[in-house]
Amino acid sequence: MRFPRVRLPLPISTLRQPLRRYSAGISTPQSTKPRASVVGASSRFWASVREAPVNPDREQGPKGLVFPSINEKTIPYFWLRDSCRCSTCVNQATRQRNFDTFELPDDIRPSRWTANESGLEIQWSHDSHVSFYTRDFLEPYIKGDRPEPEDLPLEYFGAEGHRGSTIEYGEFVKNETRAVGRLTDTIRRKGFALVTGVPTEPVETTKDLLEMIAPIRQTHYGGFYVFTPDLGVADTAYTNEALPSHEPSGIQCFHLLSHEGVGGESTLVDGFYAAQILREESLDSFNTLANLRLSCHASGNEGIAISPDKLYPVLELDSNQNAVHRIRWNKSDRAVLPLPGNEMEWYKAARKFDEILRRKELVYQFQLKPGTVLLFDNWRVLHGRTEFTGKRKICGGYLTAHPVSRDDFISRWRYTNYEKREVLKQVIGE
Numbered sequence: 257m258r259f260p261r262v263r264l265p266l267p268i269s270t271l272r273q274p275l276r277r278y279s280a281g282i283s284t285p286q287s288t289k290p291r292a293s294v295v296g297a298s299s300r301f302w303a304s305v306r307e308a309p310v311n312p313d314r315e316q317g318p319k320g321l322v323f324p325s326i327n328e329k330t331i332p333y334f335w336l337r338d339s340c341r342c343s344t345c346v347n348q349a350t351r352q353r354n355f356d357t358f359e360l361p362d363d364i365r366p367s368r369w370t371a372n373e374s375g376l377e378i379q380w381s382h383d384s385h386v387s388f389y390t391r392d393f394l395e396p397y398i399k400g401d402r403p404e405p406e407d408l409p410l411e412y413f414g415a416e417g418h419r420g421s422t423i424e425y426g427e428f429v430k431n432e433t434r435a436v437g438r439l440t441d442t443i444r445r446k447g448f449a450l451v452t453g454v455p456t457e458p459v460e461t462t463k464d465l466l467e468m469i470a471p472i473r474q475t476h477y478g479g480f481y482v483f484t485p486d487l488g489v490a491d492t493a494y495t496n497e498a499l500p501s502h503e504p505s506g507i508q509c510f511h512l513l514s515h516e517g518v519g520g521e522s523t524l525v526d527g528f529y530a531a532q533i534l535r536e537e538s539l540d541s542f543n544t545l546a547n548l549r550l551s552c553h554a555s556g557n558e559g560i561a562i563s564p565d566k567l568y569p570v571l572e573l574d575s576n577q578n579a580v581h582r583i584r585w586n587k588s589d590r591a592v593l594p595l596p597g598n599e600m601e602w603y604k605a606a607r608k609f610d611e612i613l614r615r616k617e618l619v620y621q622f623q624l625k626p627g628t629v630l631l632f633d634n635w636r637v638l639h640g641r642t643e644f645t646g647k648r649k650i651c652g653g654y655l656t657a658h659p660v661s662r663d664d665f666i667s668r669w670r671y672t673n674y675e676k677r678e679v680l681k682q683v684i685g686e
């Protein structure tokens with residue numbers, strides 16, 4: 257099993273120590289000229305590290321260290337001091353910063369520094385504090401590689417689904433940590449995972465399985481939900497009608513407990529794959545769906561008026577405006593489209609995307625069976641189901657794997673401050 261490697265600047269020590277707050281910010285008079293040396297630096301990284309030249313226009317000393325090995329990049333002294341991760345500066349039990357950055361003198365400087373193969377040591381002139389930095393810690397920042405989330409290679413799926421996305425329930429009983437590791441990694445890389453051999457009774461077994469991964473999110477559908485086609489909640493999910501590909505939020509889970517009837521096959525579509533196809537076949541459409549921002553809602557139930565915290569495009573891109581980060585697609589729950597001027601382009605682009613989402617080679621359609629729990633990443637995978645007859649019972653939940661949403665709170669605020677008519681006008685735009 258491969259895990260994304262997350263490197264910490266310094267090993268987390270188990271040593272507990274009392275919180276020492278704001279200890280580093282106390283100023284003492286500064287000496288002017290630091291003693292500096294680069295000793296025995298055979299690697300390119302440390303070679304010729306030097307102080308940034310004095311700016312002749314200002315009567316100030318050097319502001320940092322220059323790393324000739326990485327594009328002559330200057331690392332400000334202030335950043336170095338602020339990023340000290342020693343056991344005085346960082347509480348080892350909580351990993352929280354122990355001092356107030358803004359109590360540090362802004363012209364902070366070393367009284368001496370040394371760079372060699374083991375790292376960079378700086379003694380600060382205002383309080384004699386000594387900081388130490390390894391190459392492993394500094395290099396990704398100097399290169400501008402951090403902070404970036406782990407870069408996982410994604411495996412797209414089509415009509416065949418995935419191989420190796422199934423985990424036997426017994427694995428969770430044998431070694432929970434290992435099984436949860438495999439499950440979450442599978443969801444991240446492949447978009448969904450299946451757990452087989454899960455008892456349908458008591459339903460708490462499914463609940464416990466979900467809670468091994470993350471707390472189940474409380475929503476207006478409940479926490480851990482069990483649903484049947486009885487309109488118990490006013491949403492098409494609680495009927496026997498077909499649900500075309502759509503997504504709401506977070507990591508979602510279904511366990512079909514029973515079905516006396518026919519139909520009700522599940523459909524999964526890899527939205528990231530579909531978006532890539534859209535990008536290749538029509539860059540204009542891709543850009544339109546990545547730019548026009550719109551809203552959606554869940555407001556069928558008395559006193560509930562959920563809509564997102566701001567307007568989002570269907571295709572939300574990552575911060576480099578490159579990869580698709582999240583897809584928001586629900587043809588039923590979409591609010592009235594705004595009229596920004598290019599709305600007809602949006603309809604054209606959305607029609608194209610919808611056509612891709614319905615392509616046979618993209619839709620993984622299968623029958624959920626009692627005993628098999630399906631978990632999927634709603635930010636990437638669109639799910640649906642075909643229509644069915646008879647009584648069908650599913651349990652599951654949303655996991656708080658993504659930032660906790662304020663939706664329910666805002667919904668409550670709406671209904672306790674405005675008339676229903678105004679609330680619906682707000683969330684649906686009608």
Ligand SMILES: C[N+](C)(C)CCCC[C@H](N)C(=O)O
Nearest residue numbers: 477481483491493503504589
């Ligand atoms: C709570 N439960 C998952 C049963 C239904 C949630 C329905 C939310 C959304 N309209 C959708 O169709 O996905």
Ligand SMILES: O=C(O)CCC(=O)C(=O)O
Nearest residue numbers: 493499522639640641650
């Ligand atoms: O009934 C199903 O299989 C899926 C229902 C659904 O999409 C949902 O509850 O979010």
Ligand SMILES: [Fe+2]
Nearest residue numbers: 493502504639
């Ligand atoms: Fe759904």
